[in-house]
Amino acid sequence: MTATSPRIIAVDTFDVRFPTSRELDGSDAMNPDPDYSAAYVVLRTDAGDGLDGHGFTFTIGRGNDVQVAAIGALRLHVLGRSVQELCADPGSLSRALIGDSQLRWLGPEKGVMHMAIGAVVNAVWDLAAKRAGKPLWQLLGHADPEWLVSQVDFRYIGDVLSPAEALTLLREGRQGLANREATLLESGYPAYTTSPGWLGYSDDKLTRLAKQAVADGFTQIKLKVGADLDDDIRRLRTARAAVGDGIRIAIDANQRWNVDEAIDWTTALAEFDPYWIEEPTSPDDILGHAAIRQAVAPVKVATGEHVQNRVMFKQLLQAGAIDVLQIDAARVGGVNENIAILLLAAKFGVPVCPHAGGVGLCELVQHLSMFDYLALSGTTENRVIEYVDHLHQHFIAPVVIREGHYTAPLTPGFSATMRQESLAEYRYPDGTFWVADRAGEDAR
């Protein structure tokens, strides 16, 4: 290849679905039977260096095809772009995608279309980090604060965070970076585990997995709640007995309740000292979360995995509605918007404890928390990244958990690259797994 100015020559999309519903992995009060899926995108270039940009939206099954179609609708903005320019300024693409006035009508900046933007923007960051030869957390952590500010869209958040304030936060955030980088490389970033707590699990399985979590070095676990109060009381008692008093137990209602129910139910579980109540109600209900937080303190209120964009996070912070902010790497408009959200959290001094699990969300979001530690908040105090032990084997560079910590990934990129074999097996509906599955059904 002799291309002097390489271009994006293909935007390939894949509908990838894993049959997780068959094991009740991932079952909660709102999502009884998820089939963890990815609307997956690969940006291919003619650079001849073998480097592609990978990104995806996580979904839980049906509708993954709609999500793939939405990514496809962005193709015209990406094809033919200069790879060098894109990687030097992913924000330019982010602005072009968010600013497409016709596509904007389908949001704006929310739901299917916005998640599609996130997948494509994240794929650009994956490519940029691969070309830079760094894991994304390091690319971001080492980046010039002025440049990071240039990557943020201040529209609709400028009343609370100005570019000048953001610059100050990032400049101050760098102080002591070298020491923190050494710590990160040695000890990793704290994690908590949701693996014991799915609703579909028996009490015995809950006890066994909760004890295992403590033995594995986790200091926090999480239980799904919200389907049945008596069950929740029994399960929370079981979990507390299994882990003892020194371990934090977060609970997660996955939006099951109205405001009043959230207050009553959380109060009824308070004797087991839950650390936070996560998604007590609609992610859209800023004022509702504020009311719940007032009522259930000292239990903390956490949300974010379904919060659609920086405008909603801004208000959750303005309204004093949350104690814990849970970014998701693949829900909002990608890395650029997540930098904005991390800056907002830093300004308000609210700890960020990312949502993860699903397909590849752990792989992605670790980079954002590590950047935050390295060059923005500068602390891991009361900060933990969710960890769920599913589906990591499908990634080229899966997360590595050691002593309850995410070890810092060293592979260049955003850890988003799925194995070719996994794409071939689980592509829907024509991957080898699904073809065999249908053949088996026909045979029955």
Next chain:
Amino acid sequence: MTATSPRIIAVDTFDVRFPTSRELDGSDAMNPDPDYSAAYVVLRTDAGDGLDGHGFTFTIGRGNDVQVAAIGALRLHVLGRSVQELCADPGSLSRALIGDSQLRWLGPEKGVMHMAIGAVVNAVWDLAAKRAGKPLWQLLGHADPEWLVSQVDFRYIGDVLSPAEALTLLREGRQGLANREATLLESGYPAYTTSPGWLGYSDDKLTRLAKQAVADGFTQIKLKVGADLDDDIRRLRTARAAVGDGIRIAIDANQRWNVDEAIDWTTALAEFDPYWIEEPTSPDDILGHAAIRQAVAPVKVATGEHVQNRVMFKQLLQAGAIDVLQIDAARVGGVNENIAILLLAAKFGVPVCPHAGGVGLCELVQHLSMFDYLALSGTTENRVIEYVDHLHQHFIAPVVIREGHYTAPLTPGFSATMRQESLAEYRYPDGTFWVADRAGEDAR
């Protein structure tokens, strides 16, 4: 046909696009070149009575295919359903669609997937009204209050509006219904017109159309603003000179501004006595709208056409963020959710002035305002439905405007049915218009 229990046997979808961008009709500060489009759905039955249910999502061009795909993803919930049961209880389908846990992940209740739900739910209401032999406004207006309450999903709004309160509002709302129905049938429902005010129009065209609007009996017009302040000052002065002091002039920024800009810009236009400022900032920014409202009074603050669901409207009302609530018939989850929103507005005493225009939005939303007048708020004081004089010719029963009022439609249904010829001409990309258009481009 002898089917004793007719079923839904087909859910047909159409990607319909009109080349409106070529005339600058519909141009505003955020949407310079919209191609008004509909992701259109027809529910066909085996009842043998020739009645289909029609519904659609309005979009502005690119991405209409994604919206069609989202409607297609709902097909499994609709096919095979009993027509009688569906029409007797559209809320059962609404709950099934919103409650599909896998599809819910793509929102929840927002963006592409939620608008698709709205299109399908509205199609059921169209079918129900056709089968009842009534226009939808009359079907709703004559309906039993208990049944109307059963059609509302109180999840996430129960803290502000209980079923019992809703029932009281609807029972009280019926008092004097017969007189109001007579008034409606005689005089119609007040309208305002946006036709003079598109950004792409010259001052001469603005003056001519504004004077025409007054001559046609409108008492309110609307101007798009937000692209350039000096232009807006000149255009607003031009419009005020054209219509005089007795006519209300609303202004509409289409989300162009941050909170601070919205305050400054609106203040700079205050000398021309704008009646309301519409969409001053992000539709997601509840607290931002509240701050703007505080600052720009007595100019009123209006929003809603991009507000994603009842949870957001609930908070806009709780926060005292709006003076005028602008429902849209095809943005939220359909008639059921709009009943919830009308109930919330009635509880807070905030007037509803629907968004319309686009493709078929006038046709749909008139039914909701007329129901509100007939059986809920009981007044048209300070209430007007937007009117834009585009694309009505494509509908079987287009709106009829007389003396600045929407005349009450008498054709059974939701006025959603597009003409077959229009579908054949503007279906994208294979309709006759688009085929000829591409041929013309090739020839150039």
